[in-house]
Amino acid sequence: MFTVGILGRPNVGKSTLFNRFAGKRIAITDDMPGVTRDRLEHICEWGLKKFKLYDTAGFDLKDDIIKKEMQQQFYSAVDEVDLCLLMADAKEGLHPLDEIVADMLRKKGKKTILVLNKVDNPDLEMAVTDFYKLGFDKIFCISATHGRNIDELLDEITSLIPDVEEGIVDNDRIRLAIVGKPNVGKSSLLNAWLKEERVIVTEVPGTTRDSVNVNFEFNDVKYTLIDTAGIRKKSVMFKDKIEKYGYFRGMDTIVESDICIAVIDATQGILDRDIKVIAEANRANRPVVLVFNKWDLVENPGEYSRQLRRDVQDKLKFLYNPQIVFVSAQTGKNVYRIFKSVEIVYEEYSKRVQTSKLNEVLQLAQQLHQPPVVKNKRLKFFYMTQVGIRPPEFVVFVNYPEAVHFSYERFILNLIRQKFGFDGVPLQIHFRQKGDRGE
Template structure:
């Protein structure tokens, strides 16, 4: 299923980030204590009335002439607006309509997207506050809210999900492996897509894509069915500057959400950049099977150590993807591009691998015997039982007498043992530690 994207926009200091944190709530992503996973969130997940969606926070839009920073934030907001399915426009009810509110309103009207107008900072609903002037923005009925205290956000969310189309929650074709190709602008996503689809060995179906997004491209390779979904290279170019990198992660959101396997593309000339880390971190956090694809390998001068040096640089800067295969290609010359499809099949199988419960417990128990859990404040920490609760990604529940004291480093130790025994190459592994009291 696809998840709709909701962007929160507005001028500075109207409470956008406060509303973002309020809507993300307890679902806010837990950032792993591993170097390279981005700490600066401008996206998260939320849900209301059983409907999940992606939420994007944006910087305050300013229209100062000659202010580079203001222009950059405006560009970020424009990208979010372009990618969003619904937009929450936040205004300050205490200030009333400002010139910047009017300018943001003009920008939003041009987008032709559904707009939910949130009149924020109404802290006391028992007092009369005239927020009706915001009708003059021509964006529909303003909804009074207090993001700080969570007041009336239920009405706001009701209005948001009213704009979600039914096809967002339709089941998609499960016979095809859905592949997303993500990365910074100019790493070669379009070239790889064109090379894959233009080669004689690939049959591009003339059937329409999913109802969710008509730019999805079904194709077959060596008798197997695949779907290339919503990549930036397949999207019709808009007026937004495609070369701007800082917010390119926004463009990857929908693709990653819907994919079974993600090809994370790097440019061999640039090696691993901060934005590559940001995009790769999102793929990892979403639990997607993935392959690291280094493009433009034909442009690199090589000796006997070149590939090893590149491998070391990638493993150092993308430590959280230590489990991911690395493939070096040239989308332009088509060298090794079909090895990418082979790896897609391989990591898709690893992603859905299941471990027998008795075998799992045998491995966990042996691991504990070899490396006992540390003491927990005088009381011994125990893990009584383990079970795999899902695949895609492989997820395991450990039952312990002190779950809060099972350190993430110990879980990493268990993860390494599972990988040694079962592979799980190209897929994240998830552990959840739950409470179970001792019967002793």
């Protein structure tokens, strides 16, 4: 697929333009330089053509470890993309870093469009003459915030895409959200799968701030891998505006995913923060595959694995027979075994049960545990049907829906699991008045 990279120095509006093209807020945006650290990607469609868009970390020359990693991300993006959008701040004027990046792209022979941002009115277009010295044929004056001239820029981009272009259909991809508290190895796991330093990995907790989407294929199955920011206590994260954005973006990512890969530091065991992160996924009705990372640092792995399984049963009772994998992202041990667990869970997640078989379960439930009397009339269940998959969703028609106690609801769900499995998958059940089909 044709790839387009948004490049430039920090704080010129790259992430704002990325979000504008995507049509939704994916990248975190803020006036603070250096907010974007990892390379983000999104499939964009304009007219009848599609292209893959990259948002990159701003090019900087500072020496700290994060900045160096961000520079490496920048260089990798330049090598991979078919078209570069060199973005600059028209209000600030030509900056030495703009000239450095422009020179770099010219030496690499990259097809480049110069995009001057923050041109909020036609009068400002007269003040951009200094940028012509960069020597690019195509210059677009836009406002990413207000959408000015964005359509014209998209027209130009798609005009450069060959007519015969195979697009990626995201609907056939399994979306995996990699979740967990900070510094458990989420980004290291993603890089181990991709066998490249695609996501910045350092020992500084909270390095990943955005949700990073990467398309990936393994054993002929297509995935979208989403690395999320580590989730800490709200009282801590909400003190930092950027971390607060990252928290809510992570929650959105869980909802948008098919399956969550919950990464836990095996050397620490299951802590309260792990439980809360996993509970968020469960509340969103998303299956969870439990991945205990850093297994290369564990002593007596046989006995310890049995202890961790007992801890799962004790501390994560709300999960039903979850898939558990012990891995080392550092050494690569068992990292691809995760996908076998994902396949198992996805099959359960997509399972559909015939109505006749569900009604056999409903009749059995009433035989084993007679429903209570409500308003001098016994609670009567008429029939049950499955109305959805991913997540599996059931509707039971009853004479008094509001009178069904949660314990009887749980009793029916447990019978469904005993008969049909749904291991590792949250189930939803709704009770409706007979004749009410939710219309």
